[in-house]
Amino acid sequence: MALGSWRTGEQGAAAARRRVSALGLDPGLVGQAGPLLASADEAVLRVVDAQYGGILADAASVLVVCRQWTRRAGAVTAGGTTVDVRLSRAIPRWAVTALHPARPGPAVSSLPPAARKVLDDSRIGLPPAARADVRSGHIHTSVLEAMLRLADTYRMNLSVIRSGHPLDVFGTSRPSDHPRGLAFDVWQINGRSVVDSATPRRLIESFMRDAAAVGSYNVGGPELPSGAGAGQFFSDPTHHDHVHVGFRS
Structure with a gap:
């Protein structure tokens, strides 16, 4: 928030460093803020969701999904990004050590039909970086078609598709499916947050089973679906707050 929000007269890197320092954080993080520190007279940032990347x-890696509104010469522009925030254990609290903003790449002029349908589907909530991922043309058709099939049954809000996610499965040297455009994460199903203990387990289990049924080989969530054995499903602390849906191709 300190990096992505400011009032008139408080724009620029120097002012951002003062805001970050006032929070007891390393002002050097300002140099890693990327699109959050846009050239604008004013800015307001809202965190949509924060989930573990590992x-x-x-x-730890925490993926912070942001929307940001900037004002330049009276004109307001809506934008935002997803930032992979790295932390290390420290006393009295964990310390932020690095920021890795999403880099979706430019939009392509011609998209496959499935990509256009995903962008237009009101039942698929896409934050700014995820929407830019789809527009970049780098998301595999299998992933896009799975989203559309799941949207026939569920309203889902995605957190991450491709950009803004660690390149490797956190803590390993094994490449993640996300940067290859072969996975997406869902933080909210039918208006219910996956991390909320009040969200019915049957809803999350149903979504996970249906994600496997539309072709995902690797579905992760807060708990294994009842009766599920080893194979398509997994659960670990990283996935207590979202459902991961991965594909081979």
Whole structure:
């Protein structure tokens, strides 16, 4: 928030460093803010969702999904991004060590039909970086078609598709499916947050089973579906707050 929101007269890197320092954080993080520190007279940032990209005993990745509104010469522009925030264990609290904003790439002039349908489907909530991922043409058709089939049954809000996610499965050297355009994460199903203990388990289990049924080989969530064995499903602390849906191709 300190990096992405400011009033008139408080724009620019120097002012951002002062805001970050006032929070007891490293002002050097300002140099990693990327699109959050846009050239604008004013800005307001809202965090849509924050989920784990990975959690270990002494390090973590938190994927912060943001929307941002900037004002230049009276004109307001809506935007935003997803930032992979890296943390390390420290006392009295975990310390932010690095920021990795999403880099979706430019939009292509011609998209496959499935991509256009995903962008137009009101039942598929796409934050700014995820929408830019689809527009970039780098998301596999299998992933797009799976989203559309799931949207026949569910309203879902996605957090991450391709950009803004760690390149490797956190804490390993194994490439993640996300940067290859072969996975997406869902943080909210039918208006219910996956992380909320009040969300019915049957809803999350149903979504996970249906994600497997539309072709995902690797469905992760807060718990294994009842009766599920090893194979398509997994659960771990990283996925207590979202459902991961991955594809081979």
